[in-house]
Amino acid sequence: MSAHSLIASPFLGEYLLLHPGDARGVKIKAHHYIELQQATAARDRLPGWLCNVAYARWGLSLTDATADESLLIRAPSPYGHGRASYEVNNGCNWGCDHCVYGRKRHEGLAWPAREKLLHILRDAGVLWIELGGGECTIDRHFPETYALAYDLGMMVEVLTNGSTLARPRMLDLLTTRRPYRITMSVYGATETTWDAFTNRRGSFRAFLRGLHAAHEAGLPISLSVVITGKNAHEAAGMRDLAKRHASRVREYTHMSPTFAGEHEPLAQQAPEYLHNRTPFTGCDAGHTSLNVSPFGLATVCKVSRDHPIPLLKEGVAGLSRLGGIADQALQRHSGCTGCTLQKSCTTCMPLVTLYRKANAPRDRYCQWS
Structure with missing residues (x-):
């Protein structure tokens, strides 16, 4: 160790x-x-x-x-990708209707390939890594994946629904090699609403067991309050629950299409929670950060997935193309070309593309609506 x-x-x-x-x-x-x-x-x-x-x-x-x-x-890297999100496995033990992953298949890399991938990310300069999914902690190789990322000198964040955190082996892993953050989502304030939201009976109790176990172990917890049409009536209670258990609380109210451009999550939107967002002024995704799929395909971010780079085939050198792919992805096109409201636009072009693919109402992403 x-x-x-x-x-x-x-x-x-x-x-x-x-x-x-x-x-x-x-x-x-x-x-x-x-x-x-x-x-x-x-x-x-x-x-x-x-x-x-x-x-x-x-x-x-x-x-x-x-x-x-x-x-x-940590040795210097000529590639300068300081952060990465790695979708360990998109399979999940819950069935939330708002989920941006759509069809959640249990599939991912075998251990030898995953071990190689983590070394590639280390060599790319990745210092901060987010392990997610799906529900990454139910992946058969999650313990080895987490431990190796930690041992390679990465600061690890785990995105989880919390359902496995009370298991002794999971607690031992996370307390022996401590993540800098465990992020969970709050889907309701009562068992009835929570279980209906996840479409899984017992999910609320599993979350509470995991939350309490992580809290008692002194693990760093961050909670995301997710508000949709299914649970908006418990928004105040959800906020209270989150604030009682975490010092870092965020709120998410805008539903997006799946990363494949499917429209189903949009139906979960609570219309009264469609607020004006801050203008999008650009980002450095693809230049200093990247996303990696369950099969080792590197993309600009979770939203912008065009022109994926097969890291297991090309190695760390393949990432030299990612910055150019990112610059191309952010260029305004189609109806956005020449728009006079670009400076105050709140939506990046890759996300606009997903909304259009899903035939979303224009008011979800465009000020001209």
């Missing part, structure tokens, strides 16, 4: 010092990064300044530790 207490890593032109299991990082100078490289190679004691920083930021006492025992050095 990896025993590193700290990670020193290049990240988007800077250098970070990180403690696994904690989202708070510390920027360090390039010469400090080099000093830590040398100390690790020579198996020297950690520098005094590092011990002071580790104690002040994370309460870690490392005065007597050697660098090779407690510090993992």
Whole structure:
């Protein structure tokens, strides 16, 4: 098992010092990064300044530790992809009607190919990785996938419905190798509404068991309140539930087509929760971040999936094309070309394309409606 207490890593032109299991990082100078490289190679004691920083930021006492025992050095990468989302397996044990994954098939890579994929992502410079699905924790190779991502020096976030978090083996995995965040969604305030939302009897109780187990284990929890026509009547109760159990709470009210452009999730929209969103001013997806499908296909993001790059075939070098694909995907086209409201548009072009493919009402994505 990896025993590193700290990670020193290049990240988007800077250098970070990180403690696994904690989202708070510390920027360090390039010469400090080099000093830590040398100390690790020579198996020297950690520098005094590092011990002071580790104690002040994370309460870690490392005065007597050697660098090779407690510090993992991430090598620089010429590709600069600092973040990635990896869809471990799109299969799920729940059946939510709003789900953007549509047909949730239980399929993914065998372990040898998955192991190769994670090394490719490490070599691409990925420092922060999101493991999701589907419900990633029910994947047969999730424990190995999670452990290897952690041991390669990635800061791991797990997107889960919480249904497996109370299992002893899962708790042992997540408390031994701590994620910096576990993100779950809130689908109701009562058992009746929750189970109807997921189309699975017992899902509310499974969520609560997982939530309480994670909370008691001191794991970092983030909750997303998802409001649709099925549960809008319990919105206040859902917010209260989330705020009682997590310091980080987000709210999602806009339903989108599936990533394949199917319209079914749009029917779940609660019309009274269609609010004005902030203008889309661009993003760096495809340049500094990427999405990876269950079969190792790299795309700009979860929404923009055209021209996928087969990482297992092309290796990390294939990612050199991703920035150009992203730039092309964000260009306005069709009815958006020359629109005078582009500067205040709230929807990126890849998402507009999905809405159009799903024949969505224009007011869902366009100000001209």
